[in-house]
Amino acid sequence: xxxxxxxxxxxxxxxxRSRAEMDDFIRLPYQLYRAHPHWVAPLEVERRQFLNPRRNxxxxxxxxxxxxxRRGRAPVGRVAAIIGPDGPARQRQGYVxxxxxxxxxxxxxxxxxxxxxxxxxxxxQTVMGPMNPNMHHECGLLVDGFDDAPRIGMPYNPPYYPDLxxxxxxxxxxxxxxxxxSPTDPRLKRWAGxxxxxxxxxxxxxxxxxxxxxxxxSDLVRELYHACWQDNWGFAPATDAEFTYLARxxxxxxxxxxxxxxxxxxxxxxxxxxxxxxxxxxxxxGRLTRYGxxxxxxxxxxxxxxxxxxxVMALGVREDSRAQGATLALVTDAVAGALxxxxxxxxxxxxxxxxxxxxxxxxxxxxxxxxxxxxxxxCVRHSEPCSCLAAHAHPALDTQPPRGPETLPRPAP
Numbered sequence: 510x511x512x513x514x515x516x517x518x519x520x521x522x523x524x525x526r527s528r529a530e531m532d533d534f535i536r537l538p539y540q541l542y543r544a545h546p547h548w549v550a551p552l553e554v555e556r557r558q559f560l561n562p563r564r565n566x567x568x569x570x571x572x573x574x575x576x577x578x579r580r581g582r583a584p585v586g587r588v589a590a591i592i593g594p595d596g597p598a599r600q601r602q603g604y605v606x607x608x609x610x611x612x613x614x615x616x617x618x619x620x621x622x623x624x625x626x627x628x629x630x631x632x633x634q635t636v637m638g639p640m641n642p643n644m645h646h647e648c649g650l651l652v653d654g655f656d657d658a659p660r661i662g663m664p665y666n667p668p669y670y671p672d673l674x675x676x677x678x679x680x681x682x683x684x685x686x687x688x689x690x691s692p693t694d695p696r697l698k699r700w701a702g703x704x705x706x707x708x709x710x711x712x713x714x715x716x717x718x719x720x721x722x723x724x725x726x727s728d729l730v731r732e733l734y735h736a737c738w739q740d741n742w743g744f745a746p747a748t749d750a751e752f753t754y755l756a757r758x759x760x761x762x763x764x765x766x767x768x769x770x771x772x773x774x775x776x777x778x779x780x781x782x783x784x785x786x787x788x789x790x791x792x793x794x795g796r797l798t799r800y801g802x803x804x805x806x807x808x809x810x811x812x813x814x815x816x817x818x819x820x821v822m823a824l825g826v827r828e829d830s831r832a833q834g835a836t837l838a839l840v841t842d843a844v845a846g847a848l849x850x851x852x853x854x855x856x857x858x859x860x861x862x863x864x865x866x867x868x869x870x871x872x873x874x875x876x877x878x879x880x881x882x883x884x885x886x887x888c889v890r891h892s893e894p895c896s897c898l899a900a901h902a903h904p905a906l907d908t909q910p911p912r913g914p915e916t917l918p919r920p921a922p
Contacts, residue, residue, distance in 0.1 A: 520585055520616045522623045525575035533584045534577050535560065538609050540584070547658045548665050549787040550794050560607075566750035567642060570594040572631065575607070576623045578616050586610035586617065590624040591642050592631060594748055603628045603889070605638035606648075612669045614676040621677035628889050635898060637682070637743075637886040639664070645747050645755060649685045649859065649882025650674060657879070660820045660856045661762075661787045663687065664882065671883070679885035680898060683742065686868065687858035687880035692847040694875035713834055715842040718767035718779075720760050727756040730767060733779050737825030742861060743884075762786065768842055770826065770835045778826030780839045782846050785818045785856070818854035819847055831866075840870075 525534050535556050542548035562569040571593050578586035591604040605624055610617050628636055641647040647664045652671055659665040691697075718726045731752045738744045747755065759767060759781060766782045821843050826835040847855050859882060860867045886898055 520578040520580045520613075520619055522619050523577050523579065524623075524627075525577055530577055531560070531575070533579075534575055534587050534607075537577075537584045537587050541609055541611065545667075547655065549658050549791045552790065566748065566754050567593070567645075570748060570750070571642070573642070574624075574627050576620055576627075578610070578620055580616075585613065586620050588620045588624050589642065590627045590636075591640065592628070592633060593643060593745065601632060601634040603631075603633040603636045604640040604643065605636055606640040606642050608639050608670075608673075609666075610670075610673055612667070612673075614673060617673035617676050625889050633889050635886055636889050637884060638679075639885075644743055644745065645751065649884055652684075652881050652883045654687070654880030658787055658791065660687070660818070660858065661783055661785050662820065662822060663856075663858055663880070674885050677887065679887045681883050682886045682898070683884045684862040685859035685882040685884070686862055686878050687856060687882070688860065688868075688871045688876040689879040690844075690855040690857060690871065690874060690876040692844050692852065692855060696873070696875040697844060712773045713770060713838045715768050715770045715838055717765045718769055720764060723756070723760070726767075727753055729769070729776055730756065730779055733769075733776060733825065733827070734823070736827055737778060740828075742863075759783070768839065768846075770838050770842075772830055772833055772835060777830035777833075778824075778835050778839060780824040780843055781822040782843050783820050783822050784816045784850070784852075785820055786816070788816045788818070816852075818852050818856060819850065820856040820858060822858075824857075840874075 523530065525531050535553065538548075539550060539553070542550070558564045560568065562573075571591055573589055573591050575589045576587065577584055587607060587609050588605055589607040591606055593604065605621075608620075610620065625636070639648060639650055641664065647662060649664060650670055651659075651664060651666050655668055718730065720726060731747070731749070734752070735746050739746070763781075763783045766784075768780045768782065769776050770778045770780075824836070824839050824843070826839065843855065856879075857871060857876065858880070860871070862868075888898060
């Protein structure tokens with residue numbers, strides 16, 4: 510157990526208004542994680558663009574305030590308070606995100622107090638997080654699996670962060686699981702003919718999204734996304750502008766990574782398979798240039814050859830087509846895609862802890878849980894436990910997801 514840190518001087522909390530304050534907000538993680546062996550620094554230029562509401566439509570359509578904690582002139586913590594486009598008028602729920610802090614509960618509590626006061630003034634009743642800035646992007650606090658670098662699009666934080674959320678009165682509400690799957694696992698190899706499964710299974714075909722028809726393909730994937738996830742816990746539809754923004758990012762990262770499954774010519778589901786670009790980004794340390802030289806860009810360019818794993822970022826099928834083998838077709842297509850790229854690992858993340866329909870077959874295929882992230886919630890109006898969080902209530906966190914059958918069903922001949 511870590512020894513408690515000695516009390517330090519009080520921190521000042523400021524609302525970010527100036528360009529210099531936003532610079533400090535953006536750069537704080539680079540200072541906190543400077544000597545951390547597993548954190549992968551995102552490109553600073555990308556973080557600036559992402560937090561710019563003129564470029565990020567979700568932030569443009571939301572009400573967001575950023576708070577920065579300083580001790581003297583040194584930044585020691587940050588947090589964002591967020592009310593999305595469908596905010597309190599419908600749900601009276603807000604989000605907190607982009608949280609970073611030194612190991613000091615007093616600083617964390619001061620940040621939480623400022624964020625809660627801002628949300629309370631805007632008639633928000635409950636808050637959930639961390640959301641960076643919502644469930645369509647990075648979300649959840651890492652609570653297990655600190656000994657390895659994060660996969661692309663997944664957050665990383667020190668082990669003491671859950672204590673800082675507890676100090677702010679937050680309650681755990683849901684765990685998000687990351688599964689690790691080997692494409693060469695014998696349990697998959699015994700699955701005779703799985704590479705040909707999409708072509709042989711009852712009129713099912715799997716194709717890559719055709720980005721030359723960007724508008725129509727983006728609309729199709731958005732429609733499938735909302736149809737497949739609409740009943741999931743915590744899901745809120747993405748706005749048209751936000752989804753187009755996401756689609757452009759994915760097209761840039763993986764032009765052939767979006768796969769669409771069709772049943773008798775009708776699209777019924779899709780998956781997103783991304784290379785783990787964090788393996789290439791790590792050597793750049795967050796910057797493409799140093800002293801005017803493209804050192805970081807060269808390191809990223811060279812690092813692309815070191816990518817040995819991928820992430821299944823999303824996989825969904827319409828409910829009325831799940832019994833037709835469409836899910837199986839997308840899974841086998843992802844495994845075949847990993848093998849064709851020479852990857853030795855697939856990360857499937859994230860999956861809700863109580864999504865048995867996804868967790869059972871993953872366990873049966875030989876996948877193992879290698880990371881857990883957790884979402885927290887608290888009442889904005891009351892500091893003591895109350896009934897306001899009833900909408901987030903669910904059974905106790907599942908620490909042992911079902912393993913399911915030892916083998917997957919064989920595809921039909």
